[in-house]
Amino acid sequence: MSIEVSNLTKKYGDFYALDDVNVSLPTGQLTALLGPSGGGKSTLLRIIAGLDTADHGNVSIEGVDATKLPPQKRNVGFVFQHYAVFKHMTVAKNVAFGLEIRKTPKAEVKRRVGELLELVHLSQFADRMPSQLSGGQRQRMALARALAVEPTVLLLDEPFGALDAKVRKELRDWLRRLHDEVHVTTVFVTHDQEEAMEVADEIVVINQGRVEQVGSPDQLYDEPANDFVMGFLGEVTRLGPVRLRPHDVEVAVTPGHAGAFPGTVTRALRVGFEVRLQVELDPEFGSSDPVSVVLSRSHARSLDIELGSKVWLTAAIGAVTVPAMVAV
Amino acid sequence: MTLTPGSSLALGISLIWFSLLVLIPLTAVVVSASDRGWSGYIDTITNPQTMAAVRLTVGQSALVTLVNIVMGTVIAWVLVRDRFFGKRILDVIIDIPFALPTIVAGLVLLGLYGPNSPLDLHWAYTRNAVTLALAFVTLPFIVRTVQPVLEELDHDVEEAAASLGATRLTIFRRVILPSLVPAITAGAALSFARAIAEYGSLVLLSGNKPFSTEVVSVRVLTHIENGSQASAAAVASLMLAVALFVIVLLDIIQRRVSARA
Secondary structure, rough: OEEEEEEEEEEEEEEEEEEEEEEEOOOOEEEEEEEEOOOOOOHHHHHHOOOOOOOOOEEEEEOOOOOOOOHHHEEEEEEEEOOOOOOOOOOOHHHHHHHHHHOOOOHHHHHHHHHHHOOOOOOOHHOOOHOOOOOOHHHHHHHHHHHOOOEEEEEEEEOOOOHHHHHHHHHHHHHHHHHHOOOEEEEEEOOHHHHHHHHHHHHEEEOOOOEEEEHHHHHHHHHHOOHHHHHHHHOEEEEOEEEOOOEEEEOOOOOOOOOOOEEEEEEEEEOOOOOEEEEEEEEHOOOOOOEEEEEEEEHHHOOOOOOOOOOEEEOOOOOOOOEEEOOO | OOOOOHHHHHHHHHHHHHHHHHHHHHHHHHHHHHHHHEEEHHHHHHHHHHHHHHHHHHHHHHHHHHHHHHHHHHHHHHHHHOOOOOHHHHHHHHOOOHOOOOOHHHHHHHHOHHHOOOOOOOOOHHHHHHHHHHHHHHHHHHHHHHHHHHHHHHHHHHHHHHHHOOOOHHHHHHHHHHHHHHHHHHHHHHHHHHHHHHHHHHHHHOOOOOOOOOOOHHHHHHHHHOOOOOHHHHHHHHHHHHHHHHHHHHHHHHHHHHOOO
């Protein structure tokens, strides 16, 4: 295990940013810390880097107890949401910073910087100032700068958070490919479940200062440990006593199945290849919120469903369900 | 270059205002300096007493500006980065030397360092008095130019440098200081300009002794009192040249430092 976090607690006044967190992050993998804003994931990352200190607990990196080490001695690469570029230095100088501090010979610095700029596709921008780069380019430069010192772990704090949707998606794919090339243990913080699912080998879901679940994207999606994880990783709807994904609701136009919930289609929305329905259950089945259902367009057409259709809903066989929390 | 009607109007107004206030009076000084011809001009400015006054003024102003570069940056740092009792008050008090009429500043300093000094420091009417008075009136300039820049500095950047292995000293030298250089040079230019122009606080404190504590502005006044407008203008034009030279020099230094980092 590359990073071992045990019994970590961090309080700001009465607020628990981290509450007795235990987690192990495997070597050479790309791990996402996923959770809502203010859930403690950035605090955890900053404590691993030594930029914040915990009230209790330990952090060890590659078997070395790092709890009391200053950030300078942890050999951790850190990438910030807002790039944290050295504005007065050229791109090449930014990348060289860590090497120059380590008194690396000039020729060696030049060679390494050349390699790294190649790696992040910024070779032709070596002599530019950071202000002449786009957001995405700045973040790639920041990544090259962090990688220059050959860190044991690379930590990224919402690295794509300040970028627009299109660039974000590009950089996401690019980070995945980069990791496959460089293999440095990487941990990144995100509140975007799609980003985590697409990029990470492993996801740690953090909420209200606690680890809710750790697992591969598939595990989390297929076997959510609780209501929160299920809700955070994708759309959820409630059908009688259970919560499930809208695409796991089976729709019938005749009351064939035992235990089916009868209702009426109150909204039908076509988005691309799928059809989204809102079904109001008959009053004796209680649920105040309408049930969301997603089905393919051809399926909807074959059932001849339209606004006002009478339908019967069941959970599909093999659907992932969790017991619905009692409505307050 | 194309200008919209609005911006050409603004440019026109700016130029007229600047000309009325600055360019025309400056030209008038240069013109009246030439009243007594080239040789008269050279005579006036190479007069030993004038030369001594110029040396004193420029030397002391440069010295005080150097002191301010260090102390002003330190004070700005303390005001922005540290928390201590009375910080708010200090932050307000910094401006007092700037807000005070300079003659009052002279009076205050005379009370403290004059013949009846409660500190038993008899600096009045010596060169120390000139240094002291100039340091007093120029104190706020660098503090006030550096302070906002320091406040705006991104904390992330220092954390990034730390995680790359930089010690606190290295972070200051290679990351923070280069960001402050433009503000420091701007403050230094203001501080130097104010120092060579200072009159009010010195007139009481320095004693205006020729060849010893007489500064250029006092020398200019002497010429005017003697009815020699042309000599006064000649000395004034020399100081104009000095001020221009220093401002350009500081600008070049700033460009060099920014480019090198």
